[in-house]
Structure formats: structure tokens, C-alpha cells
Amino acid sequence: MTSAKALLLLLILVNQQLLTADAELISLTTGAIGAGAVGAFSAIFGTYSYIKCKFNECCDDNWIPGNVAHKLQQEVDEKLYGQHIAQETVIRAVRAHVSKLKPSKALVMSFHGWTGSGKNFVAKMIAKSVFKKEMLSKYVHLFVATLHFPHPEEVEKYKEQLRSWIHGNLTLCDRSLFIFDEMDKMPYQLSIFLFLSNGGMNAIVEKTLENYHSGQSREAITYKEMEQLIKNSAFNEGEGGLKTSRLISRHLIDYFVPFLPLERRHVIMCFKDYLRSRGFPTNADEIEELASQLHFFPKSSPIYSVSGCKQVEQKVDFLYSDYVHEHYKKHFIDDL
Template identity: 40%
Template sequence: MKTVFGEVCGYPSIRYDHDGLERNLQQKVFGQPFIQKLLLPLVDLHMDERYENRKALVLSFHGTPGSGKNYVAKILAESIFEKGMDSKFVHLFKPILHFSGQPPEILKFRLQQWIVGNVTSCQRQLFIFDEVNDMPEGILEAVKGFIDYNPRFGGLDFSKCIFIFLSNIAMIPINQRTLELWQDGTKRRDKLRHEDFMSIIIEHSFNEDGGFKKCKLITSRLIDAFIPFLPLERSHIESCIKVIADDYAMNSPLTPPMIDYIMESVEFTPKDLRLYSAHGCKNLDTPIKLVLMRYSRQMFDEL
């Protein structure tokens, strides 16, 4: 059996696992119907070697912090690259680290050079841009040439790349629209339509301060899907708690009273309905660890 040292531009370092992606999205991501409706089929088509891509796959995730945007990007990376987020073919950009302290033109040039350099080594690349709402206006214009149709420069083909943009842009109107539809009778999330959210996401992305403001990526229709991440309800938070606890609990599963205790630390909105978590599944680690620690000590004292 041949041993492969380090990552290679191909199998086994790059191997798309559709079943694993679908399973993880179903079992670990809650309350987000458009992940199954939009993300999964788009990734399937993009990764299918039987079809020639005309452009890079470009996705934009929008919603409240803690609603699952970064988590879904991580799951996607793990379904394509053996080392997941630690792969040299996966690149995470954050404004404070990569897009500050220099004039915009220099930052754009460096970004372009980074993309070209990596695609030169392997055409399968995943570029994740976090906190787009905090990026300087105009920076993302640097990637337009790489995600346009038939993007070939200097013998390089960028059509096998995936670009993902993560932001809180339009989270308030997304949450408000979700509440309006709930009040109008659409209680089941799988009955919500993407059309109910797309126009408000595009409008706010183009007009709000941040990396998308007046951006040609939007006016040129180069983003394949604007995916809304909806505010999470109580049942979704309880599911998040169970998944997070599995990483710590070992043989100490959470009991209903333990979950109730953790839920007391969660802030819900609006105040009169207490329907949605104000911070999604964020900030749950500490109360979960505290509950498990108390449980473990109690068990130890009873021995």
C-alpha cells in the first residue's frame, strides 16, 4: 500500500463526501431549511466531475451570530478536504487580520496574489470570508475576476474553487420577516420560501456599510445563492445544547433538568413572545461545561 505524505491535489486529500455532508447538516444544524434546499444541491452539482463548471461556486450566508453560518462552512470544508479547516486548500479570511492597516489597493492586490498562488498549486480551493459586514468597502471587488463566468487567467482555471461569504448583513430584516411569516401562520420552517428573503438580503447587502456595499459581485449576479440563516427557536437551542454537550459529556448525558438549567442562560426575543434566541447557539459552551462539571463532581461524591 502506497503511503502519501502531506496533502495532495486529489484523492485522498480531496474527496467529496455527499453522504457525510448531508448527514452532518441534518444531525448538527438546526432550524435552517435553506441549507438542505439550496446548499446541498449546489455543492453536489459543483463537485460532480461529470459536468464542467462554468464558474466558481459562490455562496453568501446571512443571519444572526450563532445561527450556524461558520459551522456550516466548517462542515462543508470537512466534507471535501480530508483535513477540513486545517487543510492547506482551505483559507479563512477575517477583516481584523487580513484587511486592515494598509491602503485598500494594496490589500486587494495581496488578496489577488494569494488566490492566484494557491490556485496555481491546486484548482480545488475553498475561500471563506468571515465578517463581511466589517470589511472595508471595495475589498471584495478584488475577487470578481476569479468568480466570473469562464474565469481563466494565465492558464489557470478558477471554476473549481468555492467562495463563501459570511456576514450579519440583513440579520434584522431576516429575523423580522421570519417572525411575520410565523405570525401569519407559517409555523413550519420547511414551508418558507427563499423568495421571501432574497430581495431583502440583496437590498441590505448592497446598501449597508461593509464589504458588499455597492459591490459588483451583486450587480453582476455572480453570487449563486444568498442563503438566509433564520433565528433559532427554543427547540433548536435545546438540540444545539445536546450536540455541544456530546463533545464534553463522555458517558454523562444531559438530563432534562440539566438542559432546563442551561436554557435559563439563553436570552429570547421579542420580549413579549420569547420566541427566538437573541444569540443563536453562541455562548452555550460555558454553561454546558459548568453543568457537566457539577454532575461529574456529584457522581464522584456518591462513589
């Protein structure tokens, strides 16, 4: 193959759209390539890469900026309620991981807790702190067990497909985020893996209730006591447990992060945040009314929200649907 043809081939591999280019576009001849061709290619490729990455997401500092721990700290401090253990553990784990130029392994965290307690919320915060395009980044990969791995009898096929898929994406960018939601059944270095699960939630609730009834503050619960609690329960609950997973036997999970059930005061904070984000008034009586529409448990002393903060948006949008309708109708009439 001549050098000119080799150069054309390299450009085609970089961008499939260049398949329409003619050989005449490359003003290099077979007899006069040498070092000049290398320099020309470097200039062309450098210019192409700059333009491409200016408008399209690339695995570089422009699209994956630094200062991750600081941005995540701000997000968590401002928007995560009632999760002092998760807050401290996640921040410290991410800070320690991103501070290393060449970590020995990927950071792997397993989030456990009640529905609506903030597992997915924190995962989105991490994505927002790492990637400019947040959850829409092509380097953020979300897997939902019931959607992507629906058939238990095909687990071996899923494992092989997943292994190949992860390897391929890490080849494209080693700074990637993989989120596995409800991965109770499913079995590289700069990447971060997050496993989200309801596993262990009963044990977490029992411990939180025990602490409440003993008169201790919620913040008195420590990571150390909850970590072992999760290990003993989350991976031994029925058929969905991970007790046979090599994730456990090979100690591949770095942190087991508990998400405690949310109290009424935490849910009210979620309501206030969402109301502000929509530009709605934060009337105390209306917020109390919204919170009263949620269900709390246990029956003997209803302290914790059954749905956590998961139904906050739905409740607010329903309450203010008439307000929004009148607002848009007024603006529509004004524009006529």
C-alpha cells in the first residue's frame, strides 16, 4: 500500500464521514511523502481532533473537567438530606480515587437502602460532578437489571456480553461511570462502578428505628456498624441475594454505602427544593399538606416515608397543574 493510500485510510478510520472524500483531496504524491507526510498528517489530524472535540464529547479535560470532589461536595451538601453516612463515605471515596493518577483498580461502591432514599440521586450527582454532559454523557452507562437482564436462565450470556461491552467502552475512555440499578442477581482503573440495590433495606430500617427508640440522634449511626450489617444481610436475602457472587468473595466492592429511611423533615426539604426549582411559592402550610399526602411507617409510630422523596415531583406538579396552566395561558394571550 502506498503512503498516500495509508494516509487516506487512517482518515477514514477516524471519521466514517470521510468515506466520501476523493483521493484528490490529499495533495500528497507517492514519491514525495516521507517526513513531510507525517507532519501534514499530524497537522490535519490535530486540527480535525480539535474541531471534532469542540462540538462533540471527547474523553478529555474539556468534557471531563477536574475538581470532581469539590463539585460533588457542593451538590451533596446542598441537595442530599438525612444521609450523613452516605454523604461522608461517598465524598471521601471519590476524593481518594480521583486524586490518584494511576489507581490500582476501579472504584466500586454498592448503595443500599429504602426506595426514594437517594441512591439514584447520588449516582446522578456523581455523574454531574465528573462529566460536563452529566447523565447524558456517552461515558455514563446505566444498566437496569429488569430491562437489560430480564431472563435469569441467560445469565451466562449476559455476563459475557457485559464483559465485552465494558471492555469496549473502557477502551474508548478510561474515565467512565457504570451504574447498575437493582443488580441483585447480576454478577478498570480510572472508572467508577456503582451498584444500586434495595438489598439490606430491612436491616437498615431496623437499625435506624432501634436508634430512634433509644433516644439517640440519627447522626449517631456510624458507617462502621452499618457496613457489617449490610454485608450480613444484603447478600443473603432470598433468591436475589449476591451471596454467591464473586464481587463479594473476591472483595471487589470497596464501600457498602447505607441510605437510611427518610423522615418527614427530610421529605419537606425535598419539597422545598423542587418548589424553588420550578419557581413556585414555598408556603409552609401547602408543603405540610403535600407531605401529608405521603404514607409513613411503621404503623405504630409513622416516622419514615414509604416512598422517600420519590413522589415529591409528582405531588407538586399535580397540586400546581392549574397554576401552570393559567400561567401559560396568560403568556399565550399576551403574545397574541
